[in-house]
Amino acid sequence: xxxxxSRPGAVKYVLFDVDGTLIDAVDNQRRVWRTWAQRYGLDPxxxxxxxxxxxxxxxxxxxxxxxxxxxxxxxxxxLEDEDVRSGVYGAFDGAAELxxxxxxxxxALVTSNYEHRVRxxxxxxxxxxxxxxxxxxxxxxxxxxxxxxxxAAARLGADPKDCLVIEDAPSGVRSGLRAGMTVWxxxxxxxxDGVHRHFGSLRAAVRDILAFAxxxxxxxSSG
Numbered sequence: 001x002x003x004x005x006s007r008p009g010a011v012k013y014v015l016f017d018v019d020g021t022l023i024d025a026v027d028n029q030r031r032v033w034r035t036w037a038q039r040y041g042l043d044p045x046x047x048x049x050x051x052x053x054x055x056x057x058x059x060x061x062x063x064x065x066x067x068x069x070x071x072x073x074x075x076x077x078x079l080e081d082e083d084v085r086s087g088v089y090g091a092f093d094g095a096a097e098l099x100x101x102x103x104x105x106x107x108a109l110v111t112s113n114y115e116h117r118v119r120x121x122x123x124x125x126x127x128x129x130x131x132x133x134x135x136x137x138x139x140x141x142x143x144x145x146x147x148x149x150x151x152a153a154a155r156l157g158a159d160p161k162d163c164l165v166i167e168d169a170p171s172g173v174r175s176g177l178r179a180g181m182t183v184w185x186x187x188x189x190x191x192x193d194g195v196h197r198h199f200g201s202l203r204a205a206v207r208d209i210l211a212f213a214x215x216x217x218x219x220x221s222s223g
Contacts, residue, residue, distance in 0.1 A: 004182045004196045005161040012213050014102060014160040015149055015176070018111040020168040021186060021202065022095045023121050028087045033080045038065055039075060055112075055142065084120040094203035099128050103212055108132035108152040109167075110172075112142050130200060132156055144171040146178035147221040153179070164212050166205070167192070184209070 019025045030048055037047040042063055051059045052190035052205040053212055061163050095123045099107070111118055115135040135151045141147040153160050165176030165183045176183040184197045186205050191198035 005180060008165070009215065010159065010162045012106070013153070013156050013163045014107040014209060014213050015110050015152050015163055015165050015181070016107065017123055017165075017167045017169070018054075018109055018118055018121075019113060021166055021172075022092060022109075023125065023128065024090045024092055025121070028083050028089065031087070032076070032083050035079055036072075037063075037077050040067065040072075062069075080117060084117045084124075089106045089121050089124050090203040091127055092204040094201070095125055098202070098206045098209060102130075102213055104131055105156065106213060107155055108134065109154045110134045110148045110175075112136055114150075143169075144174035144178065146175055146180075149176050149179040149181060153181075164209065166202075166209065167195075182212075 006035075010151050016022055019029070029051075033048045033051050034044040037044040047059070050062050054154050055060065056076055057069055058075060060067065060069045064072055072178060076170060105182075109118060109130055109132070111134070113135060115133055118133060118135065119129065122200060132152055132155045134155070139145075139147045139151050149163070149165060153163050156163075160180040163181040165172070165179075165181045166187065167173045167176060167183060167187060168187045170192050173183050173185060173194055177194050183195050184199065184205060185195040186193045186199045186202045188198070189200065197208070199208075
């Protein structure tokens with residue numbers, strides 16, 4: 001693991017990924033992609049395997065190259081919006097406590113999803129929303145580009161070196177690292193390459209995230 005950026009005494013900020021980090025949406029994503037695949041007569045398991053590691057347009061190119069990608073994307077958006085309205089969601093243990101303890105203006109959400117879906121999921125799970133939410137429509141380049149996290153830092157008025165990124169996925173981890181930020185991984189059995197610290201769950205990271213936000217220097221152990 002590489003060393004963390006450090007600016008002792010500076011105000012600290014926390015930037016969160018959403019799906020897989022704060023909201024447990026794995027079953028929902030799998031169900032949406034299964035329904036989408038069945039609509040096009042494709043193998044749902046193969047489609048989901050591809051979707052896990054690529055952006056939707058790249059998934060369409062791989063599994064449905066003969067289809068109009070705009071039509072494919074419209075169908076996927078329709079299914080995702082319906083899932084936000086009717087699906088069952090849960091926040092990861094510790095999420096509500098953690099977000100409620102962070103002061104407004106000191107944290108943000110950075111997601112590859114769209115703002116209306118994030119707002120819908122947060123309303124369904126009772127999680128508080130921050131002042132800054134950077135979604136897929138807010139930037140031209142998504143993760144693993146550093147642009148989403150840099151955009152969030154700019155909106156917060158924060159130096160990237162004073163930002164902590166909380167992520168669960170490799171593309172998000174790379175995005176935070178490329179932005180020059182401290183990156184901690186959560187909700188994964190093994191550490192994603194490059195993270196400064198790894199926690200098996202969000203709950204295990206709550207105390208240290210709050211310590212970082214307060215300007216304290218947490219110890220090196222991981223949960």
